[in-house]
Amino acid sequence: MSDVRHVLVLPDRDAAEEVAEVLTEEYGVTQQPQLVRDALAGEDDAEDAQWLVVLEDPEATCDPTALDTLAAEYEGWLEPARP
Numbered sequence: 001m002s003d004v005r006h007v008l009v010l011p012d013r014d015a016a017e018e019v020a021e022v023l024t025e026e027y028g029v030t031q032q033p034q035l036v037r038d039a040l041a042g043e044d045d046a047e048d049a050q051w052l053v054v055l056e057d058p059e060a061t062c063d064p065t066a067l068d069t070l071a072a073e074y075e076g077w078l079e080p081a082r083p
Contacts, residue, residue, distance in 0.1 A: 003056065003057070003058045003060075004056075004062075005055070005056055005057065006057055006062060006064065006079075007053070007054055008052065008053040008067060008070070008076055008077070008078050009038070009050055009071065009078075010050065010051045010071065010074055010075070010076035011050060011051075011074070011075050011076060012049075012051060013035070013051050015051065015075065015076060016051035016053050017035065018074065019033075019053050019074055019076070020035060020053050022070060023053070023055060023070075029055060029062070031055075031058075033054060033055045034052075034053070034054040034055075035051060035052070036051065037050075037051055038050045053071075064078060
């Protein structure tokens with residue numbers, strides 16, 4: 001199967017950092033997830049930014065349902081997977 005990239009959208013940096021930590025410690029993710037600040041359209045204020053946790057899944061072994069559930073625990077969601 002081809003490489004997959006999962007993008008979890010979180011409401012703030014703290015939530016994104018916690019999710020990244022959970023992914024590496026409890027989900028056995030070997031590649032460090034990337035944290036990316038995603039400013040909402042037209043907003044310059046850091047308070048109005050979402051944070052993305054980008055997870056490369058070269059073997060397509062991560063369960064999207066589990067990732068979505070994890071993101072939801074932090075008031076976020078999982079974007080559809082992109083190859």
